[in-house]
Amino acid sequence: MKESNISISVIKRLPRYYRFLENLKNNGIARISSNELSERMGLTASQIRHDFNCFGGFGQQGYGYNVPELHAKIGEILCVNREQKTILIGAGNLGKAVANKIMQRQSGFKLIGIFDKNEAMSGTMIHGLPVRHVDYLENFCIDNSPVCAVICIPSNDMKELTDLLCRLGIKSFWNFSNYDIAMVHPEVLVENVHLTDSLMTLSFLTSSKED
Amino acid sequence: MKESNISISVIKRLPRYYRFLENLKNNGIARISSNELSERMGLTASQIRHDFNCFGGFGQQGYGYNVPELHAKIGEILCVNREQKTILIGAGNLGKAVANKIMQRQSGFKLIGIFDKNEAMSGTMIHGLPVRHVDYLENFCIDNSPVCAVICIPSNDMKELTDLLCRLGIKSFWNFSNYDIAMVHPEVLVENVHLTDSLMTLSFLTSSKED
DNA sequence: TAGATTGTTAATCGATTAACAATC
């Protein structure tokens, strides 16, 4: 386990740091102090220094942090330059949007196959990849060894599908369904995106702000 | 401020509780103990009791929790039955997927208008709502007073748009862009969904699991 | 050198867990 002492709360902040630093870099800002970054990001300077220090001394006393250097280092930590072979299950609106996200920028993953159970979609192209019927999923995995699956289908069909994908060597899931993959397959990594949960949280917050 | 003593970590767990209870209810399970629920959800029984108790005594000693009752109560806390007038900005794949989510089930919001800057989309229908050109946004808001905006456009155009929406009375944002609304408008509520951040987190976790 | 700012430890704060009395 690399960097095994890093807490999940720090990890969850890394992509945001990465985005902010990218922005600074694109605006030609070469140098930033934890204090200035804290104001831009709405965090404490203390937390920023603490966070960065989990991975080693990225800064220079009396100077601050070199923006392009720090950006590159966090990119390395996040492994954005990798191209983990990834398949997408479900080519509806959400699937297409998510395919965009994966293609758009380096995120560590590379989409190599798209599957949908809707026959009508078979053969249509998304970002240069043909949509295949799920019947071809098993053979495709045997031939191409993807390691990550992006799940953009409803929960109903998930039990069978997840078991199959795990059997076929999928090691991580970007899961947009409500099926709780991690509970059934603790051996794989799962990053859940629960859109409705997010919306309900907003609903709660709005209401509690009112009174 | 209603329930102002509730910590954000508890709030973030509520929608998940709601989903699990809905599932139990749909499976005809009438009663559940914190212990059994803890096993199903991968939490501690202690945390579950603690969480539920923030909102009052929902259970009964020696018996457990009444599933439909608890489900209804959490639904109330989340205000899923409200219909806050909501507009969607950006009718691409992501916008359409998100419109689905809002329509699909009670989440506290009701979509009343959809806008896109792409002229070619104007007039096309999504879930019974016509896509309007963003030029009509201002008048629409004056006429219909939406309180929530869902942002499914890239960050580039966000500064101007956000300022406009805040001026027009929008009180909360479900934000899929990387523009940091909350930093610029601390007076509104923002729930961010950063898809790429989520994917990068998965990238990090995968890589750190490898070595 | 003096000033600035990090790296790092200790102090604080908050969230989770354990324990058990209350009670159905």
Added chain:
DNA sequence: TAGATTGTTAATCGATTAACAATC
């Protein structure tokens, strides 16, 4: 009544913040 399970407090754990010595 006895058994089960909550409600609730206290103990623990972990994350954030404050402080300052190190050093560029």
